[in-house]
Amino acid sequence: MSSKEMEKVYNPQTVETKWQRYWEEHRLGHAEAGTGKPTYSIVIPPPNVTAVLHLGHALNNTIQDILIRFKRMQGYESEWMPGTDHAGIATQNVVERKLAREQGKTRQDLGREEFIREVWKFKEETGGTIIQQLKRMGCSCDWERERFTMDEGLSRAVTEVFVRLYEKGLIYRGKYIINWCPRCQTALSDEEAEHQEHKGNLWLIRYPAADGAEGLVVATTRPETMLGDVAVAVNPADSRYAHLVGKSLLLPLTERRIPVVADDYVDPAFGTGAVKVTPAHDPNDFEIGLRHNLEPLIVMHGDGTMNAAAGPEFEGLTREAARKKVLDLLSEQGLLVETKEHIHSVGHCYRCHTVTEPYLSQQWFVRMKTLAEPAVQVVNDGRVRFHPERWTKVYLNWMENIRDWCISRQLWWGHRIPVYYCGDCGNVMVSREPVTICTKCASSKVTQDPDVLDTWFSSWLWPFSTFGWPEKTEALQAFYPTSTLSTAPEIIFFWVARMIMAGLEFMGDIPFADVYLHGTVRDDKGRKMSKSLGNGVDPLEVIESHGADAMRFSMIMITSQGQDVFISYESKSGGSKHKGHNTFDIGRNFANKIWNATRLLMSLSGGEIGSSQGVEPDLADRWIRSRYNHTIDQITEALESFRFNDSARLIYEFLWHDLCDWYLEIIKPRVARGGDERAFVLRNASEILSGSMKLLHPIMPFLTEEVWSILADALRDRGSDSVMTAPWPQADHMAESDVIEREMSMLQSLIGSIRNIRSEVNVPLGQKADVLVVPADDDAERVFADNRSYIMDLASVARLDLDRRAARPEKSAAGISDRSEVFVFLEGLVDFDRERARLAKEVERRRGFIASIESKLSNESFVSRAPETVVEQERRKLSDARDELEKLLSNLQALGG
RNA sequence: GGGCGAUUAGCUCAGUCGGUUAGAGCGCGGCGCUCACAUCGCCGAGGCCACUGGUUCGAGUCCAGUAUCGCCCACCA
Numbered sequence: 001m002s003s004k005e006m007e008k009v010y011n012p013q014t015v016e017t018k019w020q021r022y023w024e025e026h027r028l029g030h031a032e033a034g035t036g037k038p039t040y041s042i043v044i045p046p047p048n049v050t051a052v053l054h055l056g057h058a059l060n061n062t063i064q065d066i067l068i069r070f071k072r073m074q075g076y077e078s079e080w081m082p083g084t085d086h087a088g089i090a091t092q093n094v095v096e097r098k099l100a101r102e103q104g105k106t107r108q109d110l111g112r113e114e115f116i117r118e119v120w121k122f123k124e125e126t127g128g129t130i131i132q133q134l135k136r137m138g139c140s141c142d143w144e145r146e147r148f149t150m151d152e153g154l155s156r157a158v159t160e161v162f163v164r165l166y167e168k169g170l171i172y173r174g175k176y177i178i179n180w181c182p183r184c185q186t187a188l189s190d191e192e193a194e195h196q197e198h199k200g201n202l203w204l205i206r207y208p209a210a211d212g213a214e215g216l217v218v219a220t221t222r223p224e225t226m227l228g229d230v231a232v233a234v235n236p237a238d239s240r241y242a243h244l245v246g247k248s249l250l251l252p253l254t255e256r257r258i259p260v261v262a263d264d265y266v267d268p269a270f271g272t273g274a275v276k277v278t279p280a281h282d283p284n285d286f287e288i289g290l291r292h293n294l295e296p297l298i299v300m301h302g303d304g305t306m307n308a309a310a311g312p313e314f315e316g317l318t319r320e321a322a323r324k325k326v327l328d329l330l331s332e333q334g335l336l337v338e339t340k341e342h343i344h345s346v347g348h349c350y351r352c353h354t355v356t357e358p359y360l361s362q363q364w365f366v367r368m369k370t371l372a373e374p375a376v377q378v379v380n381d382g383r384v385r386f387h388p389e390r391w392t393k394v395y396l397n398w399m400e401n402i403r404d405w406c407i408s409r410q411l412w413w414g415h416r417i418p419v420y421y422c423g424d425c426g427n428v429m430v431s432r433e434p435v436t437i438c439t440k441c442a443s444s445k446v447t448q449d450p451d452v453l454d455t456w457f458s459s460w461l462w463p464f465s466t467f468g469w470p471e472k473t474e475a476l477q478a479f480y481p482t483s484t485l486s487t488a489p490e491i492i493f494f495w496v497a498r499m500i501m502a503g504l505e506f507m508g509d510i511p512f513a514d515v516y517l518h519g520t521v522r523d524d525k526g527r528k529m530s531k532s533l534g535n536g537v538d539p540l541e542v543i544e545s546h547g548a549d550a551m552r553f554s555m556i557m558i559t560s561q562g563q564d565v566f567i568s569y570e571s572k573s574g575g576s577k578h579k580g581h582n583t584f585d586i587g588r589n590f591a592n593k594i595w596n597a598t599r600l601l602m603s604l605s606g607g608e609i610g611s612s613q614g615v616e617p618d619l620a621d622r623w624i625r626s627r628y629n630h631t632i633d634q635i636t637e638a639l640e641s642f643r644f645n646d647s648a649r650l651i652y653e654f655l656w657h658d659l660c661d662w663y664l665e666i667i668k669p670r671v672a673r674g675g676d677e678r679a680f681v682l683r684n685a686s687e688i689l690s691g692s693m694k695l696l697h698p699i700m701p702f703l704t705e706e707v708w709s710i711l712a713d714a715l716r717d718r719g720s721d722s723v724m725t726a727p728w729p730q731a732d733h734m735a736e737s738d739v740i741e742r743e744m745s746m747l748q749s750l751i752g753s754i755r756n757i758r759s760e761v762n763v764p765l766g767q768k769a770d771v772l773v774v775p776a777d778d779d780a781e782r783v784f785a786d787n788r789s790y791i792m793d794l795a796s797v798a799r800l801d802l803d804r805r806a807a808r809p810e811k812s813a814a815g816i817s818d819r820s821e822v823f824v825f826l827e828g829l830v831d832f833d834r835e836r837a838r839l840a841k842e843v844e845r846r847r848g849f850i851a852s853i854e855s856k857l858s859n860e861s862f863v864s865r866a867p868e869t870v871v872e873q874e875r876r877k878l879s880d881a882r883d884e885l886e887k888l889l890s891n892l893q894a895l896g897g
Numbered sequence: 898g899g900g901c902g903a904u905u906a907g908c909u910c911a912g913u914c915g916g917u918u919a920g921a922g923c924g925c926g927g928c929g930c931u932c933a934c935a936u937c938g939c940c941g942a943g944g945c946c947a948c949u950g951g952u953u954c955g956a957g958u959c960c961a962g963u964a965u966c967g968c969c970c971a972c973c974a
Contacts, residue, residue, distance in 0.1 A: 006933090008933085008934075009934080009936070010934095010936085195970085195971085202974080218974080219974060220974060221974065222974085233974095265972090265973085265974095266973085266974085267973050267974085269973090270973050270974070271973085271974060272974095274974090275973085275974050276974075277974095278974095282972085282974080283972055284972045284973080284974075285972095285974085287972085342974095344973090344974090345971085358972095390901065390902080391901090393900075393901080394900080394901075394969075394970085397899095397900075397970075398970080401970090401971090489968095489969085490969090493970095520968090524909085526966095526967075557922085558909080558910070558911095558922095560910075560911065563902080563903085563910090564902090564903090564967090564968090566909070566910090568908095568909080582923095583909085585922095585923080585936075586922065586923085588936060589934095589936045589937090590936090591936090592934065592936050592937090593933090593934065593936080593937085595933085595934080596933040596934035596936095596937085597933065597934080598933085599933050599934075600933035600934080601933085602933090603932090603933070604933090643913085645911075646911090646913090649911075649921080652921095652922095653921090660933085660934085661938085664933080665938095668932095668933095752940090755939060755940065756939095756940060756941085758928095758939090758940085759927080759928065759939065759940035759941075760940075760941080762927090762928080764928055764929065764939090765928085765929070765931075765938090765939065765940095766928090766929065766931065796931085845918080848918070849917090849918055852918065853917090853918095856954085856955080859954065859955090860954085861953095861954045861955095862954040862955070863954080864954075865953090865954040865955090866916080866954050866955070867916090869916095870916055870954090870955090871954095873916085873917080874916095874917085877917065
């Protein structure tokens with residue numbers, strides 16, 4: 001390719017689609033089991049098929065892709081298992097809404113089978129979209145192994161696990177208080193009920209005694225549930241109520257008499273010290289009920305309206321209406337003693353945010369204690385590590401207080417519970433295969449449990465079910481345990497913890513060794529990006545405007561050690577007049593910078609970079625090599641330790657500031673000179689740029705493929721077919737690296753000083769100036785002399801004198817740089833007032849510096865206790881600074897200041 | 898009620914083992930369309946590192962406490 005074909009501005013769209021196709025056609029994401037190579041594997045946190053991906057997914061999948069590409073280049077057989085999650089409640093909700101909107105029908109109108117067919121249809125569309133999005137983002141998954149949590153194989157795994165746990169006595173069915181969503185009309189696990197603080201009330205209500213005495217006053221936050229009260233509890237030690245224990249009260253608004261019981265649960269200091277007991281609608285009351293043999297009374301339907309047991313006046317009312325009516329009536333009857341403000345926490349359905357109802361019902365549960373024990377141990381042993389480490393505590397704390405897991409859901413979309421009931425003899429059969437005939441009485445009146453399982457009951461098997469478990473497949477053997485899991489901290493309990501338990505229980509081994517928890521993606525106001533808030537940014541929109549590489553790079557650049565990520569992005573439809581800050585510009589600009597550096601090399605070389613002989617590399621040539629080698633080491637180290645932002649910053653600084661700002665500027669005149677040197681520097685620069693593409697490839701896969709390919713053609717050096725399959729660069733350590741970097745930095749400092757002086761006294765770079773440099777020592781003199789042409793080119797110098805013994809010249813602006821004094825001649829252009837002010841400022845700076853070192857060195861304990869090298873360093877700094885100050889002062893004096 | 902995180906330049910954030918006068922990007926000011934890039938280059942201004950104490954020769958960094966903001970967990974009605 002010649003420079004003519006390279007556009008001036010990088011166009012990510014064409015490049016990205018091209019390479020996406022290339023990777024797919026060549027199956028570069030595919031990993032083979034049994035290659036004998038060391039393996040590295042990741043299973044994707046399967047996105048819900050409910051909707052398209054958002055930026056949170058973009059971040060997480062970028063991180064995984066970085067790891068996978070990095071390890072692949074390092075020579076690992078790298079498997080990234082992609083797939084999607086059926087997301088029971090969420091998906092069912094979405095399809096139900098769609099059905100209502102488009103056809104005005106409910107799922108009941110359709111019937112179970114027809115409805116499920118509709119959901120599958122929906123899943124085929126969105127699931128496909130998600131996979132397309134992942135591909136567009138550049139994710140190098142093993143697409144041939146894509147899985148869905150309701151695939152046949154995964155469903156078999158779910159059934160197998162249910163049966164095994166049941167047979168082990170770890171699954172049981174029972175009537176308990178669970179979290180119930182009245183809108184979704186299903187049970188939820190404890191984790192699925194999100195608690196939020198609400199400003200509510202504490203109502204004090206008088207319950208008169210059955211014998212007509214005054215009775216007592218109870219305190220409640222939920223007056224409507226009093227219709228289901230079966231007792232009132234007081235603390236046994238509470239003398240205020242001792243006389244009432246065992247007596248009956250008349251439950252207001254009903255005809256029922258209820259006993260007063262004594263129970264330790266009651267805190268005499270809270271409220272009135274008397275608690276109404278509603279076993280069917282409160283978990284604590286349920287426990288009290290068990291202890292006192294009280295029969296629970298359910299007063300609500302599953303949809304949150306009151307049922308017949310609540311009484312004819314209330315039947316059919318919603319929870320909210322019933323509360324109002326109860327309070328009104330109590331108030332009329334003079335039984336509402338007091339209303340206090342009270343803050344308490346209320347559960348909400350994590351899918352539809354409806355207030356959940358503690359509800360007594362028959363459900364299936366997993367006994368967690370025995371599963372949790374080994375899962376605690378592997379984390380304590382360090383076999384599973386969390387990054388950042390602070391999440392370890394969160395995990396352990398939850399694990400150590402784990403409660404049984406309610407796994408049945410009253411939904412249609414999901415894995416059917418593999419339990420069958422005989423309609424004749426009541427036999428309960430848990431089976432891997434469908435049951436049609438009762439195993440006990442041979443009746444054919446056998447029905448399957450209508451409920452489905454919690455979505456997470458399939459997700460927790462993901463690291464092994466996706467590789468074919470319970471079969472002992474080659475893939476399972478090769479890729480389990482997986483290496484790293486990258487996910488959001490919100491799902492530590494839902495998913496991470498449970499996967500560890502399932503892995504240990506069913507595979508006898510941890511599911512992954514490292515868990516990386518990334519930050520939450522938020523908008524510029526700090527709000528979590530979500531569809532319901534409408535502040536989500538569509539990755540495809542960002543990809544369209546900035547490119548996938550730019551999106552990836554920008555997000556990685558601002559992700560630090562699992563801190564939350566704040567995105568500011570104005571969509572095209574935003575219509576804002578002022579050009580706001582855009583998070584993704586940094587990546588786009590960087591891509592453009594790299595593109596243009598390549599374009600420069602192509603234009604200088606004409607697209608052909610030959611080899612050269614007999615050219616001895618000079619300081620700059622060796623310096624850029626040295627910097628490159630350091631960068632390799634540092635980036636490798638950063639990626640190994642999950643410091644992704646550091647890896648992005650390192651390659652950014654190297655390419656932009658070392659390579660483009662210095663080295664490419666340095667080689668331009670050398671290229672112009674032609675000959676062997678031309679070929680040499682072009683090769684040197686191109687090789688380093690090409691190698692840098694490997695370092696950058698995990699973060700910006702598309703651009704790096706394109707640039708690497710262009711350079712490889714020009715260099716006639718294709719070690720591999722693409723960067724993706726190229727080996728990760730190895731640093732070639734140079735013994736004299738420190739000296740090289742030190743000398744180059746002297747040169748940079750000198751050039752910087754000259755530029756600074758010129759700028760301060762208004763001599764633009766377009767106007768060449770004469771400069772005198774007075775080096776401080778032999779070394780400096782040698783370095784400056786050897787590199788005189790660089791100084792002249794980069795600082796726009798017409799004539800450069802190097803003289804260690806030169807006196808301060810008239811009509812010049814002076815400055816101090818590292819190891820030298822600099823004079824810029826300003827014949828006719830000089831603004832001496834400005835120059836005086838500039839020098840005075842320099843003098844002040846220097847004086848402050850000297851004072852701070854002097855105070856340090858005059859501190860006796862510093863000198864005696866600090867390491868010798870530190871003290872020595874301070875002394876050197878002081879003497880240098882004093883020298884510089886002296887020079888500045890004499891310059892200032894010469895100007896009459 | 899417990900736990901975690903944050904607090905550094907106008908904005909968004911880095912800052913690893915405690916050791917130059919604390920950095921970047923954006924924004925701002927000045928200069929420059931020099932034959933890669935104005936999505937650019939050069940130069941610059943801008944900081945009580947939230948506060949208080951402690952450890953130390955030395956603290957943005959370690960410890961304790963305080964304040965503000967955010968998040969997570971918890972069955973006191």
